[in-house]
Amino acid sequence: MTEQRVDVLVVGAGLCGLSAAVALADRLRVVVLEAGDRVGGKAASRSRDGWVFDCTGHWLHLRSERVRRFVLELLPPEAWVEIERRAAVRVAGTDVPYPFQTHLGALPKETVRDALRDFVEARIDDATRSDPPRTFAEFVERRFGSTMAALFFVPYNEKLWGMPLSELSAEWMGRFLPDPTVEQVVSGALGLDAHLAGYNARFLYPKTGGIGALAEALAARLAPGVVRLRTALRALDPSGRRAVASDGTVYRYQRLISTMPLPDLVAACDHVPPQVRAEASKLRAVDWRYLDVALRVPPRRPEHWIYVADRDVPFFRVGSYSNAHPPLAPPGKGSLYVELSDREGPLAEEEVFDGLVEIGVIASREDVAFFEERRIPRAYVVFDAAWNRARSIVRDHFARAGVETRGRYGRWTYNSMEDCIADGLDAARGVDDGDA
Template sequence: MKIAVIGTGISGLSVANMLKDQNEVMLFEKETKAGGLIKCERVNDCLFHKVGGHVFNSRNNDVLDWFWSHFDKENEFVKATRNAKVFFNNTIIGYPIENYLYMLDQDIVKKVIHELLELQKKDKISPFDYSNFEDFLKGTFGDTLYQIYFKPYNLKIWKTDLSTVSMQWLEGKLPMPLLQEILESNFFRKEEDNMVHSTFFYPKENGSQFIVDRLKKGLNVFEDFNVSDVKNILGKLRINEVDFDRVIYCGDVRKLPAYFKDLLRNGGVDLEYLEKLRSNGTSNLFCETDETDISWLYIPESFTSAHRIIYTGNFSETNNRGAKRKTCVVEFSGKVKFEEMAEEIKKLPGNLKPIAYNYEPNSYVIQDHRTREVINKAKSILEENGIYLLGRFAEWEYYNMDKAVEAAFAVRDKINKQ
């Protein structure tokens, strides 16, 4: 079959690699460079992750097997252990915070323990039976931890009322802590080991850009090509005068009505809802920092609008080539001016000095109670017409890279079945 892939983030690159041997695959990318969110660039020879600080791991063996069939794990990647911390009350404490209660003030700890014990007396409910994210956090960690940590941190990131955020986005993302585990971690001072990125792999050279460059090899990619229309003509899907049998769309689902308005409307999809799905952007300030062994530092409190520092310079030494000190990325939610970020970092540890910055308008998708239903409807109507939605913004899923690969398997299997 002749297959068009719209978008060359990890989703598009993965599915194209999975399909290219049996089909003729063409990829279209609206930016001048492939990679989507995982793109990096070198600034003064230091590696700048323009969004986040992408590291790789997966709990899914099929994803791992597929991934490592494209890379040499031993020679091209380093394996690291996550050393995440929380900057709280002007000190650095462990992450996740519930496992390091012993590092908090006694009065707070007393309250938290009391609330956790009270919660135990209530009937157990599954995390996904909570009607929203706020209720889940309060019902799982108690009101004190919610007020001092989970609420301020999540409000910074989401910039939205947490009671309107549905629970579905968390599925498979967070291990749900049991009181027993919280107590053991606090008594035995055990390090976290059950989160998906508690250990991770990271390319020795060029970070996630290395992943993009490798996966792109041998593919037929048209960059700087914004697909603005897909016509359905006599059973073929036409893009820029070329006819395709199948189209895999990895772009923003909110733009779909512009392409397939009648198809979606006639299928009963709520177009207005789809177009108004909410997302958040992130601003990243790339900096030099003093030496530290931390990988991620979470900053819940409101003394600064920054919410996280990712010490990308600790992931691979080659990331700091060109700098006298280590490098890191300071993350802010939404669009923040360079001057404002430069002021904010003065409040943070590490004598941070800015090198470069980037604003990415779409990084976090916000799911509400109707999102899955509407997206699933759109998916099934489009699939009947040979069009597949794949990826973080096309499926409006809180995917990590490994989940995007897993989703690419699903699209591959559907196409191969036909």
């Protein structure tokens, strides 16, 4: 076996791992192990016949000035386009602007009446209670009332998660679910501007190369050989600060930053306390299946993405890469990503394209040049009752052993691309401070 000594070993060449490596590599010996054949993780892109496809929609929403500066040093401002979101919600066969909860005026008057009544009653009831919601199902009922919950929040999210919302906790949503005031909901019901944009109202996107251009720019800042593609972490001994890669190389490291999924990190270690191994077994995630669709013509609707709550439509969201950035398709053509509700069964191809016709995204199957079925393992971690305690015990175990677990899967959470970059920069700062 070849042995190599490094200051910092980074596991995973997604946005988090690469950001940490870039922040450290100018002064420390850094190696990045990546099991896949390209950098970027789920923020990678692929192309075919002039179409560029991401791993479903990846739009860069920046709130942090620190991350914005870092990103614009990688790719200058002229390498980006800034896009104002166009999104809609499909409920009960009706198109409603996004966010749904502040555009009730698009619904039939009787539905608006019921939604407003239930919303106000739910807010009054919630204000009198001191106990927090225990489940996601309870949260949406208490925040939005039974009518809005039944129309959109429950069916859409059950299609997305593939499970009843009673199995999910209420503690994960944070900024990702726009939470309007009573005035904003009433204003939207009356057709007035409710001034509730949500966290993703504007976003950046690379002019060329798809979202994968961001990860490629990060990797380009590292010296040749720093990133080891097709090289997974096979075994880890945190107490001895020793890692074995799939190519047989043994790495002796001073610091380790891992972005690999927590259950896989536990599995790579021989000596893990039984309680930690038991808690890791409770960490769940849902896989996704989606279609990349190349169109002979632009999409028939202008939205960047549409949330589809109707249970008779076999997908929960359809987005258009080319509506957001036309150069992602050849001139005069278009592209879609279609996120399917059914993860496992035979592809219901006819039903999917009938659904796209029904909601007006394509005119007929003749619009389709080709499509490819894709899968995303562990697309979202599951925020069930065991989630927070289990991930905390596992992460604390590795932190005590000098292993910093970062990123979406190292933290076992839901976060944005900006969050992943920030987490990588924070991990690098921890190394500099001697804390990682």
